[in-house]
Amino acid sequence: MGETPHRSAHAGTGGHPVTLGHERSAGASARVAEAPVSPRTPDDDRGLGGGGGLPRARAFGAERAFRGVTLAAGVAVLVIIAAIAVFLIAKAVPALRANSANFWTFEGWFPNDDPPTFGIGALAFGTVLTALLALLVAVPVALGIALYLSHYAPRRLGTALGFVIDLLAAVPSVVFGLWGRDYLVGPVADLSAWLNRYFGWIPIFGDGPYGNSILLGSLVLAIMVLPIITSLSREVFLQTPTANEEAALALGATRWEMLRTAVLPYGRPGIIAAVMLGLGRALGETIALALTLGSTYAISFNILANGGNSIAANIANRFAEANETGRGALIASGLVLFAITLVVNITARAIIYRRREFTESAA
Amino acid sequence: MTTTLTPRRSRPPAQPASLRARRLPGYAAPALAALALLVAAGIVYGVDLGGPVLVVVLGAVLYLAGLFVAANAVEGRRSARNRFWSALIHSALVLAVLPLASVVWTLVSKGTARLDGDFFGSSMNNIGARDANGGAYHAIVGTLEQVGIATAITVPLGVLCAIYIVEYGRGRFAFTIRFFVDVMTGIPSIVTGLFVLAFWVLIVSPWFNDGQPGFSGFAAALALSVLMLPTVVRSTEEMLRLVPAPLREGAYALGVPKWKTILRVVLPTALPGIVTGIMLSIARAAGETAPVLLVAGGGAAINFNPFENNQSSLALFVYQQAGEASKYSPARAWTAALTLVVLVLVLTVAAKLLARRNRLGR
Numbered sequence: 211m212g213e214t215p216h217r218s219a220h221a222g223t224g225g226h227p228v229t230l231g232h233e234r235s236a237g238a239s240a241r242v243a244e245a246p247v248s249p250r251t252p253d254d255d256r257g258l259g260g261g262g263g264l265p266r267a268r269a270f271g272a273e274r275a276f277r278g279v280t281l282a283a284g285v286a287v288l289v290i291i292a293a294i295a296v297f298l299i300a301k302a303v304p305a306l307r308a309n310s311a312n313f314w315t316f317e318g319w320f321p322n323d324d325p326p327t328f329g330i331g332a333l334a335f336g337t338v339l340t341a342l343l344a345l346l347v348a349v350p351v352a353l354g355i356a357l358y359l360s361h362y363a364p365r366r367l368g369t370a371l372g373f374v375i376d377l378l379a380a381v382p383s384v385v386f387g388l389w390g391r392d393y394l395v396g397p398v399a400d401l402s403a404w405l406n407r408y409f410g411w412i413p414i415f416g417d418g419p420y421g422n423s424i425l426l427g428s429l430v431l432a433i434m435v436l437p438i439i440t441s442l443s444r445e446v447f448l449q450t451p452t453a454n455e456e457a458a459l460a461l462g463a464t465r466w467e468m469l470r471t472a473v474l475p476y477g478r479p480g481i482i483a484a485v486m487l488g489l490g491r492a493l494g495e496t497i498a499l500a501l502t503l504g505s506t507y508a509i510s511f512n513i514l515a516n517g518g519n520s521i522a523a524n525i526a527n528r529f530a531e532a533n534e535t536g537r538g539a540l541i542a543s544g545l546v547l548f549a550i551t552l553v554v555n556i557t558a559r560a561i562i563y564r565r566r567e568f569t570e571s572a573a
Numbered sequence: 574m575t576t577t578l579t580p581r582r583s584r585p586p587a588q589p590a591s592l593r594a595r596r597l598p599g600y601a602a603p604a605l606a607a608l609a610l611l612v613a614a615g616i617v618y619g620v621d622l623g624g625p626v627l628v629v630v631l632g633a634v635l636y637l638a639g640l641f642v643a644a645n646a647v648e649g650r651r652s653a654r655n656r657f658w659s660a661l662i663h664s665a666l667v668l669a670v671l672p673l674a675s676v677v678w679t680l681v682s683k684g685t686a687r688l689d690g691d692f693f694g695s696s697m698n699n700i701g702a703r704d705a706n707g708g709a710y711h712a713i714v715g716t717l718e719q720v721g722i723a724t725a726i727t728v729p730l731g732v733l734c735a736i737y738i739v740e741y742g743r744g745r746f747a748f749t750i751r752f753f754v755d756v757m758t759g760i761p762s763i764v765t766g767l768f769v770l771a772f773w774v775l776i777v778s779p780w781f782n783d784g785q786p787g788f789s790g791f792a793a794a795l796a797l798s799v800l801m802l803p804t805v806v807r808s809t810e811e812m813l814r815l816v817p818a819p820l821r822e823g824a825y826a827l828g829v830p831k832w833k834t835i836l837r838v839v840l841p842t843a844l845p846g847i848v849t850g851i852m853l854s855i856a857r858a859a860g861e862t863a864p865v866l867l868v869a870g871g872g873a874a875i876n877f878n879p880f881e882n883n884q885s886s887l888a889l890f891v892y893q894q895a896g897e898a899s900k901y902s903p904a905r906a907w908t909a910a911l912t913l914v915v916l917v918l919v920l921t922v923a924a925k926l927l928a929r930r931n932r933l934g935r
Contacts, residue, residue, distance in 0.1 A: 276832035277741055283733035284742065284750045287806070290799060291753050294760070294768040301771040354665025362662060373925065378673055380853075380921045382860025384891045385910045389676045391895065392903070404623055433672045440669075464655035487759070494761020496863035497892055522763045526866055526892075537770070544767040548760065555759035559752060 298545045305538025313542070318507045319528065321539035328539045330521070330546050332507045337520040337547065340424055340499065341492035343513070344431035349485055351432075352439035357469060359440075360447035372444055379437035387498035390430035391422075394502075398426045402514040416512030422504040424518035430502050431495055435488040442487065446480030447473055479562050486558030493551050499523035521547040597647050597656075605643060609636035633664055684911025686904045693912075697873040697890075702899040709909045711875040712890035715790055716916075718879045719869070719886055720859050722794035723801055728851055730798075731805030732840075738806070739813040740835055751810075757803040762796075766864030769796040774868050788870030790879030793886065796864035801854040808850020812843040845927055852924035856917045862888040887913040 306313060308326050316329025355375070359368045402420040409415045450473045458468040474481075499520050505527055506517040525540045532540055613632035617623055637660055644653035692708040700707035738751050769792050778787035816839050824834040840847075865871070870883030871893060885893075887909055894906035 273830050273832050276835070280733045280737035280741055283730050284737035284747070286730060287734055287750055287754055287757065287802065290802070291757060293772065294764065294799075297768055297771040297776070298764075301775065351665045351669050354662045355669055358662045358666050362659065376925065377918055377921055380856050380860070380917050381676070381914055382862070382888055382910075382917060384860070384862045384888050384895075385680060385914060386676065388891060388895050388906060388910055389679055393675065393679055394672075404627075408622070433676070436669055437673070464651055466655040466658040467651065469658075490759035490761070494759075494763060496761070496763045497866075497888075501892075501895060522761060522863065525763055525767070526863060529867055537775070541767050541771055544764050548764045551759050551761055551764070552756065555756045558759075559755050563752075 294548065295545075298541055298548060301538055302542035302545050303538075305535050306542050308535050309539070317509060319524065319539070321536040322531065322533050326535045326539065329507075330543055332509045333519055333521045333524050333543060334546060334550070335509045336424070336503070336518050337493055337522070337550070339513075340428045340431055340503070340518065340520055341489060341495075343424070343428035344435060344492045345485065345489055347429065347432035348436045348439060348488065352436050352484075352488075353443055353481065355436075355440045356444040356447055357473075359444050361465070361469060361473065372441065375437045375444070376441045379441050381437075383434055383495055383498045384501075386430055386434045387501035390426060390433075390498065391501040394426060394430060395421060398423070398429060401425075406514055414511050414513050416510075416515055418514055419516045420514055421516045422502055422518075423515055424503070424513040427499050427503045427518055427520075428513070430498050431492050434495065434498055435491050438491060439484045439488040442484035443477065443481050446477040446484070449480075450476045483558065483562050486554065486561075489554055489558075490551055493554065494522055494547065495520075496522035496526050500526040594649070594652075595647055597644055601643060602640065605639045606632070606636050609633070609639055637661065637664075680907065680911055680914060683904070683907035685908075687908035688911070692905070692908055696875045698875070700873070702897070702901075704899075705901045707901075707905060709887060709890050709905070709912065711873065712885045712887045712909065713912070714875060714877060715793075715865075715869065715879075715884040716859055716886040716888070716913075718877075719790050719793045719797060719865065719884070720855055722791060722879060723797035723858055724851070724855055726794065726798040727801040727805050727854070731802050731851075732809050732847065734802075735806045735809035735813055736835060736840075738810055740831070740839070754803050754806045754810075758807065760799075761863075762800055762861050763863040763867070765796045765799040766867035768799065769793075769864065769868050787881070788868060788883050789881060790869055790876070790884035792868035793865045793884065794879065796868055797858040797861060800861060800864065801858050804854035804857065805851055808853070809843070809847045812846035812850070813839060815846070816842045845930060849924045849928040852920050852927070856920040856924070859920070860888055860913060860917050862886075862892050865889045866892065887916070 305321065305326070309321075309328060310325040311318070311327035311329055313329055315331050316327060317332045319328045319333075320326060321328045359372050359375070362368075363371065399418075399420040402415075402418055402423060402425060405415045406417060406420075410417070454472040454476065455468055458472045459465075463471060500523040503519055503523050504515075504517040505519050505523070507519060508517065510517060521543045525544060528536065529540060610628065610632040613635055614628045617628050617631060637657060640660055641653050641657045644656045648656075691706050693713070694710055695706065695708040696711035697707045697709075698711070734750070734754070738747055738754075741747075742750065773792045773795055774786045774788055778789070778792070779785060781787075820838055820842060821834055824838045825831075829837070865886045866889055869886060869889065871885045871889050872883030873885070876882050876884050891906050891909045891913065894902040894909065
């Protein structure tokens with residue numbers, strides 16, 4: 211429905227005109243009748259159908275105006291995304307030019323020095339590593355809880371617990387960060403010492419000092435994204451058509467077989483969407499990581515030792531002391547984060563859109 | 574189809590007893606769990622591997638393995654798998670509930686320490702490291718003003734954008750807008766903060782601030798509105814799509830123009846759902862720290878004017894207090910965190926209750 215529902219002057223003459231001559235002879239009276247409402251010339255009557263005495267879309271009417279306003283709002287979204295990229299680049303380029311080290315490989319962050327040196331390598335590495343570790347922990351657990359809430363728990367309990375999980379998904383990240391820094395540090399340090407003692411031969415479980423490590427940051431992140439992934443995938447699982455589940459059960463499937471053959475395949479696009487959303491959250495998480503990571507600038511696979519950093523946490527930690535170049539450097543790192551999340555998001559959306567065509571599932 | 578269905582294994586002739594599959598007795602699972610814990614305790618303390626936590630973890634693993642083996646022997650492989658996965662799913666619940674419960678418990682027990690009138694009635698102005706008092710009044714004012722302005726900017730923009738996508742948009746262009754709204758959902762909050770820093774604080778605001786970058790509550794509101802926009806658009810869009818087509822067609826049949834149909838028929842019908850989405854996005858924006866940290870400046874004094882000078886917010890207050898060395902600051906941080914969570918949860922619960930009353934259910 212593009213415009214005002216379309217009418218023209220041919221209703222009285224029996225619908226669409228067959229010939230021009232016929233239209234002129236029969237429609238003359240109708241045209242006279244509607245003349246005061248919207249005057250127009252005969253060759254304006256190209257429309258379909260009929261209906262005399264009704265106004266057509268005006269060039270400057272409320273309809274056009276409203277449509278224009280909504281169009282402007284739609285365009286505003288595109289403008290904002292473009293503006294984010296443009297302004298970040300505009301502020302990042304001077305700092306990148308002043309940088310006397312290699313931006314991609316240098317491990318360190320001294321943009322306030324003269325000459326300024328800073329590099330994104332360790333930060334990007336830490337961002338991706340913490341996010342992936344967090345997802346590795348959170349996704350199986352979250353899917354387990356989602357399945358429990360949707361298919362194992364008694365209905366009342368499932369609804370109530372689902373509500374609680376939804377509420378936990380809304381808890382601000384700074385609260386999780388504070389909790390991780392004040393309370394999870396102890397248990398994680400113990401766990402680190404234990405892992406190092408018995409599994410120290412695996413390179414990622416290296417020697418400590420234990421404390422604000424990548425492991426701590428990843429676990430806090432995992433606990434944070436857990437409710438988000440759970441509540442999204444629970445909704446997806448609940449949408450599985452009952453007929454599919456009952457068909458599986460009627461064929462003699464056990465409950466797990468029913469989940470595996472009916473529920474999980476149906477919910478796959480939704481699960482991918484939930485995981486990707488969780489990944490986006492984990493990649494961009496700032497405060498929880500700023501409070502729990504050790505803020506070092508080295509690429510190290512040792513997830514137990516003090517250290518680790520992420521782009522977002524680095525921005526939060528170093529912003530207060532940054533000068534002109536320092537801000538530019540932080541904005542440049544933010545640009546890299548923007549690019550990473552943009553790629554992740556676009557990939558995820560492309561997967562979902564393509565899958566949706568096949569499965570017609572809500573994602 | 575029924576004629577072709579033959580059993581895989583030939584069963585013995587029908588007898589009531591053998592028709593039923595053999596099942597593990599009801600006491601088997603608890604007995605196995607106790608046995609697994611005992612064995613785990615024996616191993617852990619016998620070889621001196623670790624403490625009670627390890628006993629539970631190892632016990633859980635042994636229980637899963639034992640359950641699978643026992644069920645496999647008695648009930649067959651399919652049933653064993655079923656039991657194994659069921660146990661695994663239940664243990665996932667326990668595994669996740671523990672830390673989340675710990676977060677909630679810490680929040681409540683620590684947060685109530687400073688829950689007094691002083692906390693809600695005073696700011697952090699002139700509060701030194703040795704002062705036990707000081708409060709979050711300035712931060713609460715900041716949060717309310719910033720979120721209020723952000724809502725005032727986002728709601729019209731977001732709702733209009735959703736109307737365009739659902740009602741007017743056609744073809745590739747509308748799809749592009751929809752796609753980028755989706756993409757915008759994933760933009761990290763710190764990036765929106767940096768965007769407003771680069772755009773508003775460093776480039777635009779110096780024009781009317783004597784050439785100095787102007788950190789202000791309004792800048793924070795801008796950043797929050799960029800964050801809220803995709804959420805509002807998406808939820809409004811979904812609600813508009815749920816409005817039944819006959820309502821629109823009825824209006825058209827009465828000769829109502831399209832814009833009036835949207836404003837008078839479609840929007841009121843979808844209103845509860847739209848309000849729910851808006852409240853959820855407000856709740857999310859209220860809890861954001863990173864953008865406020867970058868562009869609001871984070872002052873310690875009460876500042877009612879969001880357009881000039883530094884402002885703080887509750888989330889930023891928590892972060893600042895968490896980073897301070899004073900022995901009194903953790904208590905302030907936790908109380909502020911509790912306040913923030915209560916604020917966010919009240920909004921979320923209200924939104925969910927409103928959603929439940931919504932007549933346009935899925």
